[in-house]
Amino acid sequence: MNENDEPVAYMERTRQYYRALGYAQDYVWAHFDDVPFARLGKPLAEARLGLVTTASPPGLENRDAHGVRHVWSGDVAPPPASLFTGNLAWDKESTHTEDRESFLPIETAAGLARDGRFASLAPRFHGVPTEYSQRKTLTEDAPDVLARLRADGADAALLCAL
Amino acid sequence: MSLVARHLEANGIPTVIVGSARDVVEHCSVPRFVFTDFPLGNPCGLPWDRAMQRAIVAQALDLLEGAGRPRITVRAPFTWKADDPGWRARYGRVDPAERERLLAAGRERRERQAEASALKKS
Numbered sequence: 001m002n003e004n005d006e007p008v009a010y011m012e013r014t015r016q017y018y019r020a021l022g023y024a025q026d027y028v029w030a031h032f033d034d035v036p037f038a039r040l041g042k043p044l045a046e047a048r049l050g051l052v053t054t055a056s057p058p059g060l061e062n063r064d065a066h067g068v069r070h071v072w073s074g075d076v077a078p079p080p081a082s083l084f085t086g087n088l089a090w091d092k093e094s095t096h097t098e099d100r101e102s103f104l105p106i107e108t109a110a111g112l113a114r115d116g117r118f119a120s121l122a123p124r125f126h127g128v129p130t131e132y133s134q135r136k137t138l139t140e141d142a143p144d145v146l147a148r149l150r151a152d153g154a155d156a157a158l159l160c161a162l
Numbered sequence: 163m164s165l166v167a168r169h170l171e172a173n174g175i176p177t178v179i180v181g182s183a184r185d186v187v188e189h190c191s192v193p194r195f196v197f198t199d200f201p202l203g204n205p206c207g208l209p210w211d212r213a214m215q216r217a218i219v220a221q222a223l224d225l226l227e228g229a230g231r232p233r234i235t236v237r238a239p240f241t242w243k244a245d246d247p248g249w250r251a252r253y254g255r256v257d258p259a260e261r262e263r264l265l266a267a268g269r270e271r272r273e274r275q276a277e278a279s280a281l282k283k284s
Contacts, residue, residue, distance in 0.1 A: 054163055
C-alpha cells in the first residue's frame with residue numbers, strides 16, 4: 001500500500017472543513033478506552049439478525065413537530081425501494097445511494113439467511129439518527145434501538161453506517 | 163453508529179459494523195468492524211454489484227461469529243473504481259479559492275441553527 005492508498009483521515013478532514021466554515025471549536029468525536037464485548041450465545045445458523053441503518057425514511061417521518069429526529073423502523077419484507085440519505089455526510093460527488101443495498105443490504109442478508117448462513121432476519125430494520133449530540137445518542141437513541149431489537153427477538157445486529 | 167454498537171454489546175447483543183470511516187469508528191472503539199475502503203455512502207459494496215455486496219455481508223457474518231476478542235477490524239477485499247483514482251482527495255476538501263464562500267456558508271448555517279434552536283425551546 002502506498003501513501004495514496006491509506007484510509008482517508010475523516011476526522012482531520014472534517015476539522016479543517018468546519019474551521020473553514022468559521023466554527024471556533026473543533027468537534028470532539030466519541031472516544032473510549034474500553035470496549036464492551038458480547039459473544040453470540042448460539043450458533044450463527046440458529047441466530048436471528050437485526051439490521052440497523054443511519055438512513056432516514058423517505059418522507060422524513062421520524063422528525064417530530066420540533067424537528068427532532070427519532071429512531072424509526074421499517075419492514076424488511078417487502079424492503080423499501082429507497083431511503084432518504086440527503087441529510088447525511090457522505091461523498092455526494094464520488095458516488096450515489098440510489099441502490100439501497102449498497103448501504104442497507106436487506107435482500108443480500110435475506111439471501112444469506114435462505115442459504116443457511118444464519119437463521120432469519122428480524123422482521124424490521126431500524127434507523128438511528130446521526131446526531132451532533134452524543135448525549136442524545138447514548139441516552140435516547142441507543143436504548144431505543146436496543147428495545148426494538150429485543151422486541152424483534154434479534155440475537156445479533158449488523159450495523160451499516162453511511 | 164459506534165455508540166449504538168457499544169450500547170448493544172454492553173446489553174448482551176453482539177454487533178458488527180460495516181462502514182467506510184475507519185478513523186472515526188476505531189477512535190470510538192467498537193467490538194467488530196468491517197472496513198470498506200470506499201467513498202462514504204456505499205459501505206456494503208458498489209451500487210448494483212450484488213456479488214460484492216454479498217461478499218461484504220458474508221465477511222461481516224464471519225466476523226460476528228468468529229471474533230474471540232473485541233476491537234477487531236477486517237478490511238473488505240475490494241478497491242474503489244479503477245477509473246476514479248482521485249476519490250480520496252475529494253470529500254470535504256477545502257479549496258483555498260473557496261475560503262470566502264465557505265465562511266459565508268458557515269455564517270448562514272450558524273444563523274439557521276440558532277433559529278432552529280430557538281424554535282425548539284419555544
